[in-house]
Amino acid sequence: MRSIIEIRKTDITELSTDAVVNAANECLSAGGGVCGAIFRAAGYDELQKACQAIGRCETGNAVITPGFGCKSKYIIHAVGPVWTGGKNGEPELLRSAYTNALKLAVENKCVSVAFPLISSGIYGYPESEAWTEALSACKSFLDGNKDVQIDVVFAVLSDKSVSEGLRALKSTGASEYAAAGRDDWKHSDMPEKRDVFVLPQKFSEKQMRALRRGNVPQGMEDKWFWYMENGALYAHRSWTGYCIYIVEFQKDGNNRVTVNRDPDEYSCTSVEEDRKTLSKLLDWWSKPEYDHYGQWLSETADMLNKAGIARDRLRINGKELDALFFQSPDGPFGFLSNWYISPFELNGIRFSSAEQFIMYSKCTAFGDADSAKAVLETDDPARQQAIGRKAKGYNGNVWAGMRQMVAYEGLTAKFGQNEELKRKLTDTGDAVLVECSGSDRVWACGIRPDDERRFDASLWDGTNILGFTLMHVRDRLKSGD
Numbered sequence: 001m002r003s004i005i006e007i008r009k010t011d012i013t014e015l016s017t018d019a020v021v022n023a024a025n026e027c028l029s030a031g032g033g034v035c036g037a038i039f040r041a042a043g044y045d046e047l048q049k050a051c052q053a054i055g056r057c058e059t060g061n062a063v064i065t066p067g068f069g070c071k072s073k074y075i076i077h078a079v080g081p082v083w084t085g086g087k088n089g090e091p092e093l094l095r096s097a098y099t100n101a102l103k104l105a106v107e108n109k110c111v112s113v114a115f116p117l118i119s120s121g122i123y124g125y126p127e128s129e130a131w132t133e134a135l136s137a138c139k140s141f142l143d144g145n146k147d148v149q150i151d152v153v154f155a156v157l158s159d160k161s162v163s164e165g166l167r168a169l170k171s172t173g174a175s176e177y178a179a180a181g182r183d184d185w186k187h188s189d190m191p192e193k194r195d196v197f198v199l200p201q202k203f204s205e206k207q208m209r210a211l212r213r214g215n216v217p218q219g220m221e222d223k224w225f226w227y228m229e230n231g232a233l234y235a236h237r238s239w240t241g242y243c244i245y246i247v248e249f250q251k252d253g254n255n256r257v258t259v260n261r262d263p264d265e266y267s268c269t270s271v272e273e274d275r276k277t278l279s280k281l282l283d284w285w286s287k288p289e290y291d292h293y294g295q296w297l298s299e300t301a302d303m304l305n306k307a308g309i310a311r312d313r314l315r316i317n318g319k320e321l322d323a324l325f326f327q328s329p330d331g332p333f334g335f336l337s338n339w340y341i342s343p344f345e346l347n348g349i350r351f352s353s354a355e356q357f358i359m360y361s362k363c364t365a366f367g368d369a370d371s372a373k374a375v376l377e378t379d380d381p382a383r384q385q386a387i388g389r390k391a392k393g394y395n396g397n398v399w400a401g402m403r404q405m406v407a408y409e410g411l412t413a414k415f416g417q418n419e420e421l422k423r424k425l426t427d428t429g430d431a432v433l434v435e436c437s438g439s440d441r442v443w444a445c446g447i448r449p450d451d452e453r454r455f456d457a458s459l460w461d462g463t464n465i466l467g468f469t470l471m472h473v474r475d476r477l478k479s480g481d
Contacts, residue, residue, distance in 0.1 A: 003142050004213055005135065005152045005177040007165040009230065012155035013041040016071045016205060018110035019064075021101050023118045024077035026056055028063070034116040042068040042075060051077070060096035064104045074108055076101045080119030083126065091133050094119055098137035105150060112151040112209065117161065127161065131168035139174040151209055152177075180214025182234070185225040186241035191262040197271045201279055202253035207286035215290055222292040226285065235281070242266065245278055276420070287330075294330045314432050316457045322431040327449045329381075335424055336433060336470055338443070339381035342421055344413040355381040357410035358403070359388030365402065366393035403442075404465055411473045425474050433467040433474075 012020060012034060022038045025031055028051035030039040039047050050065040057063045062078040078101040081093040097118055105113040117134060119125035138152050154165060169175045203211070214227035217238040226235040235245040242265040246258040259274050260266040268274055284295045314323035326333035329340040338355040351357040356375060363372035368391045375384050415422045436454055437444035438461075445454060446462025453459040 002213075003148065003150050003152070003177055004179050005138055005142075005154070005169065005174055006179050006212065007154045007156065007162055007169070009157065009159060009162050010155050011037070011157070012114050012116055013037050013070065015114045015153060015155060017112035017114040017151070017153060018072060019074040019076050019105045019108070019113045020067070020070060020072040021062075021113060021115045021118070022075050022077045023116050023121065023123075024057060024079050026059060026079055028052075028054060028057055028077055031122075033121045038070065038075060042070045047075070060093040060100070062097060062100040062104055064108060072114070074105075074110065076104050076113070078118055080123060080125065083119065083124040086129070090119075090125065091129075094125065094130065094133040095137040095140075098134055099141055102138065102141045102150070102152075106145070106148055111149060112153065112205075114153045114155050117154065117156055117165075127164055128168070131165050132172060135165070135168050135172045135174040139172055139177065142177055151212075179212055180216050180225070180227040182227055182229060184214075184216045184227065185236070185238065187225065187234075187236050188241045188243060188265075190243045190246060190258060190260060191265065193261040193263075195259050195261050195271065197257050197259065197275065199247070199255045199257045199275055199278060200253055201255060201282065203249070203282070203286055206288070208249070210286045210288060210290070211282070213290075215285065215292070218292060223295075224281070224285075224292075237265075240265065245274075247278070247282075284330075291330055294328075312455065314434065314455055314457060316432070322429065323434055323455075324428055324431045325434045325436050325449060325454060327436045331449075333428075335421055336466075337435070338407075338466060341379070342414055342418055344410075344417045346410065346413050349376070351410070351413075352379040353381055353384075354407070354410045354414050356384050357413070358406055359384045361406045361410070362388045362394075362399060362403075363391045365399070365406075366391050366395065368392040404469055407466065407469045408472060411469060412476060415473055415477060422477055425470070426478055428474065433470045434464055435466045437462075 020038065023034045025035070030036055030044060030048060046068045047065065054063050054065070057077060057079050059079045059081050062076055064074055064076050067073050067075050078097040080097045081090040083090055098115070101115070102113065115134070117127065117130050120127050120130040134154070156162060156165065169178050211233060212228045215222070215224060217225055223238055224235055225238045226233055231249060233247040233249070234243055235247070236243050242260060244260045244266055248256040250256065257278060261269065268277070284290065312323045312325060313320045324333055326336045328334055329337040334340055335342070338358065339353060341353050343350060343352050345351070346357060351360070356379070360372050360375045363375060371387050371391050374387050378384060415425050434454065435444035436447055436449035438446065438448040438451070440446065441462035443466040444462050445460040445464040445467070447454040447460055
């Protein structure tokens with residue numbers, strides 16, 4: 001995930017970035033403007049005590065304290081220069097304040113930091129020049145630290161300041177780090193024919209960072225252009241430019257959605273279908289790296305499946321049967337993958353995926369409580385699998401005898417506790433379900449998804465345990481047991 005620079009019209013104390021930057025004075029004492037607002041948000045007494053323990057901070061430098069009552073974990077106190085005409089080292093000192101603040105943020109493992117426009121208040125630094133130095137400093141830092149991922153947010157309170165900042169983004173070359181904006185692609189406003197509904201879906205801060213990056217279309221399969229503006233996401237069809245969705249995110253997860261209802265621009269008229277479609281889109285868009293081609297493949301598979309023609313043919317003992325092949329959680333029919341993120345509960349424990357449940361069960365089966373605990377502490381299926389493979393006391397013969405039963409229990413909970421996934425699984429009808437992977441000869445068929453041998457079961461190198469277990473779960477859910 002690349003670093004980005006954002007400019008928002010907002011109160012800096014309302015942001016939940018990992019760190020917030022205080023436009024401090026050398027004495028690190030409470031002041032007016034941004035400084036006073038941050039002291040009030042943090043709690044004057046605690047923050048003042050922490051600052052007094054540090055003592056001073058020279059102009060151009062920065063120090064760090066806990067965030068106390070702030071929404072951010074840390075407060076970075078950066079001291080900018082007082083403007084005296086620009087010939088007394090002010091530009092260099094201002095850039096230094098930003099650079100040192102960013103260094104502290106990275107050293108303290110922050111992946112997001114919010115800045116005010118330092119020195120542009122009572123210190124008198126002209127706003128346009130302040131923007132130039134601020135964005136030049138941030139660009140230089142990010143250019144020199146390509147291995148670092150940190151989101152930089154500038155919080156200002158006026159439309160004029162936002163406009164000045166956007167101009168400086170372009171003039172300094174920092175726009176390469178900018179999130180997608182309204183003018184980055186063709187766009188047409190939402191028509192008067194519209195509908196409004198609520199989409200109940202919560203997003204982590206990491207997911208929101210991905211959404212705020214937006215998307216400027218990169219290829220023919222890239223169907224969407226979206227950007228964030230004043231906290232709302234605007235989603236446009238890339239080919240036509242028509243605005244289809246406006247999503248206003250709410251803290252309680254009950255997000256307000258405005259949807260296009262002009263039949264010349266958008267054919268759907270069902271709120272329920274829009275909920276499902278938009279929910280899937282947001283799942284794709286909120287991933288660390290947006291895979292527009294994978295989304296296109298998945299949408300195509302869904303459309304074909306809905307039309308009843310997304311069936312391949314599989315030869316088993318001379319007979320040809322309907323079959324569905326799947327591989328990654330992000331590809332066609334990816335919901336069948338053990339790595340597909342879909343929370344469920346079993347035995348009082350919440351699992352983020354079937355893979356987590358299976359690896360947890362594997363570790364506990366052989367008495368490795370530490371590894372089982374480690375599996376529960378990560379939602380990354382690859383990490384879970386790596387931990388499970390090293391389970392202490394592991395016995396291959398024992399696991400071979402129990403792994404399918406374990407998978408059956410977890411998959412029954414995964415699909416049984418999620419009505420949407422249950423519907424998608426039962427909609428596969430009687431098709432043979434086949435996981436394709438050339439490196440997995442146990443859970444998959446042992447054949448790559450682009451290898452023609454996958455269509456003949458006699459040529460498989462694997463046992464396809466996952467596929468056949470899914471079919472048993474499907475039969476159980478169809479019967480209503």
